[in-house]
Amino acid sequence: MQIKDILNINEARLIQGEKSTLLNNFSIDTRTLEKDATYVGIKGESFDGNTFYEEALKKGAKTCILSNIKIDEEVLKKYPSANIIMVDDTITFLGAIARKKRESLKVKVIAVTGSVGKTSTKNVIADVLACKYKVLKTKGNLNTNIGLSLTLLSLTDEEIVVLEMGMSKFGEISELTNIAKPDLAVITNIGTAHIGNLGSRENILKAKLEIIEGLNGPLIINIDNDMLNNWYTINKEQYNLITYSIDNKSLYQASNLSYDKNGSHFKLKGEDVTLNVLGKHFIYNAVVAFLVGDLYHINHEDILKALKNITKEKGRMELIKKDDYIVINDTYNASYDSVYYALEVLGKYPNRKIAVLGDILELGEFGNEIHEKIGKLIIPNKIDILVTVGNLAQNINITAQNEGFNQENSKHFNNNKDAIDYLNKIKQKDDIILVKASHGMNFQEIVDSI
DSSP: OBHHHHTTSTTOEEEESOTTOBOOSEESOGGGOOTTOEEEOOBOSSOBGGGGHHHHHHTTOSEEEEESOOOOHHHHHHOTTOEEEEESOHHHHHHHHHHHHHHHOOOEEEEEEOSSOHHHHHHHHHHHHTTTSOEEEOSTTOOSHHHHHHHHHTOSSOSEEEEEOOOSSTTHHHHHHHHHOOSEEEEOOOOSTTHHHHOSHHHHHHHHGGGGGGOOSOEEEETTSHHHHHHHHHHTTTSOEEEEESSSOOSEEOEEEEEETTEEEEEETTEEEEESSOOHHHHHHHHHHHHHHHHTTOOHHHHHHHHHTOOOOTTSSEEEEOSSOEEEEEOSOOOHHHHHHHHHHHHTOSSOEEEEEEOOOSOGGGHHHHHHHHHTTTTTTTOSEEEEESTTTHHHHHHHHHTTOOGGGEEEESSHHHHHHHHHHHOOTTOEEEEEOOGGGOTHHHHHHO
């Protein structure tokens, strides 16, 4: 796009510069700004990116898009070839021009949302599609309106873009889907993430289903999830829906699941599938990626190869093989659902099983209840030693003992250091040690220390 193409959007005003200038390399961070980039000033909670416009120009930005700031005349004289665009709100404007760019291109857009597994599902789908197409995907987990808009604005000659859509309240998915206008959408599950903000899983489902508002094609849903299954039963005649699962009958159902030290194995559509990562949740990711690959006419041989080569992500069921024991590093983040799946994987091992669990954050008034539910998973998954850290995680420990778990093997600590000291004292040959908590608990420290 050229500057002249966006001057009619949200009352954008060109303070200085040439209307024919091309806008590219959009950035909101002066630290990583490239020469000739377009810098967008974003006002955050603790800083105002609009005030860094001179630093952006020093770094070689060709264009600055700013809001609610007075530009120093001396700076304008110092950078006479710079383009300065003033808008009412840079975040809204960023979304508007991203929508405009998306509408101008024939690229196919796939959107992924859900309470758990958005990032890994997005990555696996992109890996499968890359067998045949040039693919762009959301970087990391930049799944808000800013991250999604920057992803769309970075489109060049890609044929498919895979976007992650996150939310913490009503209206956010609605905004994202109406910017991206996806041709295909995936809802992985409805769990308890952000239940503190939304108040119930019913409301979380409602917020996730906002994705339909901008959707121009099928919606893919996991009908093993109770909330999505109930919604599907009621609405399957009203919408274009494609189902996948492990436990319930669906169009794409995995079967014959097994795990070993090399990863996960299952059957799907008559094919034997192997993943080099552990966990039922990764099998769900692979099933939906297989499904999307089918929809985009990728042959099964290529899909299977892509799935086998899935990159292991640090802190997401990452299998770390030490000299004589194994650590499963699942410290990137946590929710009830992801803890459930992680414990299920741990429970499949014949070795001595140690679960190191910490607080799941952002649960609001549901914090105690959800940690108590986790405590009830300890005995069914045949955990041998339970170690918990954190105020909320103490409920896991107490509930496990109330359910009959051996008190001698159930330890609670108030800080990571004490837990590390205990684990280093008791770990032994052939142990399998799962380490999992919300990112804010800094459990990576425990992984590094044991």
